[in-house]
Amino acid sequence: MHDVWPAAGVLLASRYRLVTLLETGGMAQVWRATDELLDRHVAVKLPAGDTRAAHMAWREARLAARLSHPGIAAVHDYREAVRPDGSVVPFVVMELLSGETVAARLCDAGGPMPWGEAVSIGAAVAEALAAAHAAGVVHRDIKPGNVMLCPGGVKLLDFGISAAAGEPDDDETGVSFGTPAYAAPERLDGKPAEPATDLYGLGVLLFEMVTGDPPYDVNTWEELAAAQAHGPTPLPGSLPARLRELITRCLDDDPHRRPTAAQARRALARLVPSAPARLTIPLPKPPPTGHAKVLPAPAREAAPPPIRRITVGIALAATAVAFIAVINAVGSADDGRAEFAGPPAGATSPSPPTPSSSPSPSPSPSPSAPSAPAAPAQSAPPPVPPPSATARTTAATLTVEAALSRVQDTVERGEDAGEIRPDVALDFQNLLRLIDPDAETGAGLTEQVDQLLRKVRQRANEGGITKTQATLLRERLTDLRSLATP
Structure with a gap:
């Protein structure tokens, strides 16, 4: 005993x-x-x-x-x-975890950590919060002591004062309010539990990681009230503007003006120095300079230059064919969204030019149509490929990094438009983060893209993604898959 x-x-x-x-x-x-x-x-x-x-x-x-x-x-x-x-x-x-908390890391460092490391940790926490909020759980105690840096990645701990979203806050003792320096303003007003409370905690966590101290470095509720009257300590101007803006939004007194966890995750993921970010397994290490690696914008498929073909025949037929070619060329140039500049639907493509010893007569410019500038003499252009071949040629000019960025952008836009459920978008993003554009080629890339293609089909059957969005996502993934080197 x-x-x-x-x-x-x-x-x-x-x-x-x-x-x-x-x-x-x-x-x-x-x-x-x-x-x-x-x-x-x-x-x-x-x-x-x-x-x-x-x-x-x-x-x-x-x-x-x-x-x-x-x-x-x-x-x-x-x-x-x-x-x-x-x-x-x-x-x-x-679960028994090994590692150190963010609080211990800051204590050992005696000051702030590099902002690149801070956004990596913040993105991982935001991802975990998005999963919790999707399950209807509000943590309510986000702080450095409850974020563990483990060999396998970042872990969110201690749901001791968590609550179901929308649950009334009937604690009159203040026991479940947490630590004053990390408590959201609405907690003190006794409002029901809401996910925005965790976003305030995320803002405080980010603030402390990049400055070394929370925005209100207080120990009691009375000190907190006095400090809030003067506003938080300003953020260093050396931080990226997008990071400062996100932290400021998270710390807004109005919960409705704070971002969601999914929005914060996307914003932080774009700032992670090593992209795509492996947010939970493992934690990416920032470069010594702390500068973010900026992903190139998704490559835009430019329409191939219009090609005029003039068949050999009688002068009247040649003039008519050339006139139609000029009209089609002008229409394609005006529409910057076209991926293929060809004849209108239902029209027959003109035949390739037939070799002839005598030049064909040039068409006279029409009074109602603008004249095209004369092109320098050059060898005969290659025949225009069909639309599918043109799309494949354009995709082949992409890098793995740019193609991956297109897929990620498609998922984000689909989620924002309500065509991909938030939990489904999170599932896709988790799988996309496991693809390293600098290392994944060959069988490894093919296997991971095939897994995503199966996931798209499965989620579409479940109704988690619209048919239109599933088709677009499959096209983007197919382009990415085509870049796998044998």
Whole structure:
């Protein structure tokens, strides 16, 4: 019988043996333990305090169990143990992680981290939050101490004061308000739980990572109220303008003006120094300069130059054919969106020129149509390929990086237009991030694109993506697949 409970060596629920105390907080203790049934190491969270703390442990387990994402620490079990005095205490069994928290990293560095590393971490947290919000869970305690930097990537921890989206905030004691420096203004007003609260926490997290301190470096609620009257500390002007703008939007007092987690993830992913960003597995390392690598804009398929063909025959027929060619050429040049400059639908393409010893008569310019400038003498142009061949030729001029960027842009635009469900878009983006344009060629690229093509078909059958958007996405992926080198 142990005189002190809990203590190392105690066996909980005839299965989990406590090994080492890892952390002690105001509401719980976290222990390293061994699951003797499955022979694995786990983390055990034992609530401290009254029955309210025990009830919150149960809520945490239920809400966290909804989530399955590589950027969120997994919950394995919820059980109850009996103290030596006969009272019952619940506990939560979680995934045991190795690494350090962002708070520890900042403490060790004695100041801010490079902004490239900060946006990588922030993008991973935003991705995890997007998954949580899609499942109807609001974390409500985003801060450096709850973000773990593990060998496998970034992990979001501690759903101890989380709530279901829309749930009334009936805590009059303030126990579930979290830490003053990281609390969103609406939490103090007792408003129902909403995802925008986590975006405020993300803004504070980003602010602290790039400056070394939170926007309001306070310890009490009274100090927070006084600091908010003067506004947050200004962000360094040396940071990218888009990063400063995003942090400012996240810290807006009005929750409705903050971005969603998916929007923040996209904005941060564009700033990640190594693109495409592998946000959760593994964490990308920024270059020494901290400068972002800018992805080139998606290549735009330019219409091939119009080609005039004049057949040999009687002068009247030659003039008529040439006149039609000029009209078609002018129409194609005016439409910058055309991928193929050819005859209108239903018309027959003119035959290739027949060799002749005498030149064909040149057509006279029509008074109603602008005359085309004379082209310099050159060899006969090659025949115009059909539309499908032209599209393939254009795709072949893309780099893997540009083709990948086109696919990512298509997914983002589809999500913004409501043609791709947010959870489906997140699924696509997670798979796209695993493709490295500087390394993926041959069988590796083909296999990953084939997986995405299967996913598009599956999601279209489920109704998660419209038929039109699925067709466009398949075309973009096919272009990317064609760039795999044998």
